[in-house]
Amino acid sequence: MRKNTVGTAVTLCAAALLTAGLGTASAAPATSPAAAHGAQAQRQPRQPVLVDCAFQPQARPDAFILACGDGNSRLASLHWQHWDGRTAVARGVNLVNDCKPYCAAGKFHSYPVVVRLAHPEPWKKRPQVRQFTQLSLTFTGARPAGYDRVVTLPLWS
Template sequence: MRGSVTGTAVLLAAGALLTAAMTTATASPPVTATTQPRVGTSPSHTGASQPVLVDCLWNRTVRPGDFILACGDGNSRLTGLHWTEWSPQGATAVGTNMVNDCKPYCAAGSFHAYPVTVRLDDTEPWKKHPDVQRYSRISLTYQEGRPEGFKQVMTYPLWD
């Protein structure tokens, strides 16, 4: 019994450290109002005229290459994002949604890659910085296959 408890504790601690490392790796420095967007770079930053994408660490970016969707455990993230549009009306990218199947449980699960089209929209002032417009909604359209229980189009609110 004691070995089982110890093994579980070690596994949970390793999962927490992995989640912290994955979350920290996507952090970006704050954006300044004088920084101009650089088309085709990832991540790039923006001035006040461009809407931003706020991540789970409250950093703002423009055209990020990666983005964590499941901040609590890192079990869903967008990778390899290539942006074709970024404007106050919306942003569009193609990339991959890496999703953990959590079978038999999340720490022992496997990640699977699903090609997606990402759409950001519904800009509104960011509560933390009311002079900055941020995207408040993200939609993922699965191109071929999708995680178990997901619809072809999944829409989520974004952090404020």
């Protein structure tokens, strides 16, 4: 009989713990409107974003790939001096592969640039988020052969 008493006691304790756990979860307070708004604001940035090659929104990234297909042109060491609802400006370097004798065997060269982002528009993937749609590079020193001092590129969406 003692065996049944212990088994019953264990079963009752387990049931009590389960009930207490469920009661606590269901009694948890609902998220306050302010907290919900804060979480929503984190998911939906007010300021425009830069959309990367993996279609992820980025704000003030320290690096950014310009040539998504092969990675032969990318920005690095970006230091953002300005980022608002209309424009963004950073200094950094453009790393460009010379592709000599071919890209897989080529060498990357570093060129100092000023990066400007402009023309924010609703992002097609998430219309509630605005993305910069234009990127301009101003080469402040040497530049790759064939490049103008200022290069302006449309950004993907």
